[in-house]
Amino acid sequence: MKDEILPRDRMLRALQHKEPDRIPFDLGGNPNAGIHINAFRKLQGLINIHEEVLVGEEITQQALLTEDILRKLEVDTRRIDPSASDFRSIKKTRDNNYISFYDDYGIKWVQPVNGGLYYDPRGFPLADNFTLGEIKKLPMPGLPDAIEIAELKKKAERIRENGFPVIVSEPTGGFFELACMLRGTSDLLMDMVTVPSLVESLLDKLLNYRLEYWEIMLEGLGGLVDIVTEADDIATQNSLMFSPDVFKKMFLPRYKNLCTHIKKKASNSVYICFHSCGAIRDIIPHYIEAGIDAINPVQVSAFGMDTKALKKDFGDAISFWGGGVDTQYVLPRGSIPEVREEVKKRIDDLSPGGGFIFAPVHNIQPDVPPENIVEMIKTLRDYGCVK
Numbered sequence: 001m002k003d004e005i006l007p008r009d010r011m012l013r014a015l016q017h018k019e020p021d022r023i024p025f026d027l028g029g030n031p032n033a034g035i036h037i038n039a040f041r042k043l044q045g046l047i048n049i050h051e052e053v054l055v056g057e058e059i060t061q062q063a064l065l066t067e068d069i070l071r072k073l074e075v076d077t078r079r080i081d082p083s084a085s086d087f088r089s090i091k092k093t094r095d096n097n098y099i100s101f102y103d104d105y106g107i108k109w110v111q112p113v114n115g116g117l118y119y120d121p122r123g124f125p126l127a128d129n130f131t132l133g134e135i136k137k138l139p140m141p142g143l144p145d146a147i148e149i150a151e152l153k154k155k156a157e158r159i160r161e162n163g164f165p166v167i168v169s170e171p172t173g174g175f176f177e178l179a180c181m182l183r184g185t186s187d188l189l190m191d192m193v194t195v196p197s198l199v200e201s202l203l204d205k206l207l208n209y210r211l212e213y214w215e216i217m218l219e220g221l222g223g224l225v226d227i228v229t230e231a232d233d234i235a236t237q238n239s240l241m242f243s244p245d246v247f248k249k250m251f252l253p254r255y256k257n258l259c260t261h262i263k264k265k266a267s268n269s270v271y272i273c274f275h276s277c278g279a280i281r282d283i284i285p286h287y288i289e290a291g292i293d294a295i296n297p298v299q300v301s302a303f304g305m306d307t308k309a310l311k312k313d314f315g316d317a318i319s320f321w322g323g324g325v326d327t328q329y330v331l332p333r334g335s336i337p338e339v340r341e342e343v344k345k346r347i348d349d350l351s352p353g354g355g356f357i358f359a360p361v362h363n364i365q366p367d368v369p370p371e372n373i374v375e376m377i378k379t380l381r382d383y384g385c386v387k
Contacts, residue, residue, distance in 0.1 A: 006163035007076035011357065012226065015271045015293060015319050018354040023347065023384035025377070026359040027065065029077020030229055030296050030321060031169045032275045033359040034062035036117070038366035039373070046370045047072065057081075058090070059109060059119045059172075062363060073377065077357075078164040079229075080152055082144050082217070103172070104141035107181050117366055124184040126202075130191065135202050138182065140209045141171065149220035156224040165226040167273075171213050174232025174275075175203050175254060176241075192246060200250060207254050214258075215265050223268040229296075230258065235278030238303045244282065252286050259291030273321050277362065279303040281310065288317045297362045298323025300346070307349035319355040325376050327361040332368045336375045343379040351384070358384060 005013075005021045013020040028034040035043075037055050040063035044050065049069055056064025070078070090101045100110040100122070108123025126134055144152065156166045173181065179202050180188050191199050218225060234241055234251065259272055273294040274287060280295070281304035287295060298320050299305055307323055323346055325331050330342045350356040358380050364373060 008160070008163055008165040008226065011076055011165045012271075014354050014357055015227075016354065017316065017319070019351070020354070021385065023351055023380065024076040024357045025074060025380060025384075026077040026321065026357050027073060027075045028056075028062070028070070029075070029079045029165075029167050030273060030275065030359060031057070031079070031081065032231065032297055032362055033322060034060070034065075035364040035373075036366045037061050037063045038117070039063075039364050039368050039370070040065075043370040043373055046374050060363060061118055074381070076164070077167055078159045078162075079167045079169055080155055080159075080221075081169045082148065082152060104139065105178070105182060106139060121181045124182060126183045127187065130183060130187070130195070130198060132198065132201055135198070135205055138202075138205065140205075143213055143216055144220070149216065152217075153221055153224065156221050160224055166221075166224050167227045167229060168217055168221065168225050170228070170230045171210060174230070174234075175206050175251065176232050176234050178206055179203060189242065192242060192250065196250070203250060203254055207257065210258060211261050214262050218262065218265040218267070218270075225266060225268070225270050227271045227273060228262055228266075229273045229275065230262075230292075231275035233275075233277045235276065235280050235302070237278060237299075237301070239279055240283070247283060248286070252290060255287070255290040255292070263291060271319075273319075277302075279305060281305055284310075284314050284318065288314070292318065294319035294321040294357070296321040297359070298350075299361050300326050301328045301361070307346055311350050311352070311355075315350075315353065315355055319357065320350050321357040322359045322361055323350055324358040324380070325360050327365065327368075331360060331372055331376065332365060334372065336371060339372045339375045340379045343376055344383050347380070347384055 010020040011024045014024050026033050040053055049072065054064045056062050092099055092101045097113055098110040099113060100108060102108050106125040107121050109119040110122045111119045125138065159166050183191065240247060262272060263270065271293040272291065273296055274292040275296045277297060277299050279302040295318060300307055300323050325339065325342050325346060330338055
């Protein structure tokens with residue numbers, strides 16, 4: 001009998017563009033590959049899990065998956081998320097219509113009292129006064145201190161001792177996302193044309209905070225880190241949200257700076273997984289240029305995101321973390337046979353030669369039937385092994 005391959009080895013082999021014994025499975029290791037608390041509660045009976053499951057991420061209302069749950073589902077990923085603690089002490093207010101709170105950036109988040117599934121940004125700190133002075137005064141979240149780093153290091157050591165990869169997540173939101181939430185999306189898009197220098201000052205403030213964050217995390221955790229996640233949503237279902245020239249001027253240099261800094265501060269080789277939704281095919285070469293090793297969520301329903309073509313054109317240079325099943329139609333509305341065939345198609349397209357970590361396209365949403373989730377996992381187990 002061959003020695004069992006540990007999940008960490010399986011993940012790293014896939015990221016090295018080699019075929020592991022089976023395709024690694026992620027649920028919640030990437031911050032954007034989790035499951036909504038309502039969807040998980042519906043799933044519990046089918047998978048014989050009866051423990052109370054809590055919310056682990058406030059804004060998207062993802063379920064907090066315990067070690068017992070992750071092992072039962074044979075999930076190969078484990079994440080350290082310092083930002084999760086930012087929401088444990090938030091002060092919520094409630095009126096007849098909304099539950100709301102302010103985050104450490106001063107952004108107001110609201111969720112409808114009746115039928116609310118997530119929190120959405122509704123108060124933008126720079127909405128009325130977008131000046132260099134206001135940008136400089138803008139508060140940033142606190143950085144992990146020595147006590148927090150020591151606790152995170154203990155958790156990383158346990159993860160490594162148990163044979164799992166240590167994944168460290170980014171601070172909340174990417175450059176463009178946060179800039180939109182601080183200024184307001186419509187105003188920011190106009191600012192990018194009318195006052196680009198101010199926008200770049202804001203982006204630099206966000207970048208500098210991230211550089212400091214990653215320096216503290218990577219130096220504090222030493223060689224325990226295997227994978228880091230970063231993110232920035234800059235595309236719609238059909239195209240980028242701004243021109244490629246704006247992307248190359250405003251965002252690409254900062255992505256390069258960030259990736260270079262991460263790999264320089266890490267005391268061992270780390271892989272960078274970058275989350276970006278939508279139609280990003282045209283800028284994947286720039287992501288590769290920036291030093292990104294894997295992209296997530298691989299939104300297969302977006303324009304140009306055909307998985308077979310993506311693998312053919314970019315599979316030697318970047319890994320695909322996600323794209324395992326369409327979550328706009330197939331997972332929530334498809335039949336069990338449709339789910340099965342979808343999973344098999346994505347495996348056929350993305351897994352040859354390694355470079356594929358299976359995850360659904362983004363978080364599993366509340367309207368997904370639990371039977372479809374079970375079929376997704378079963379098909380991956382049955383079909384996702386090296387032949």
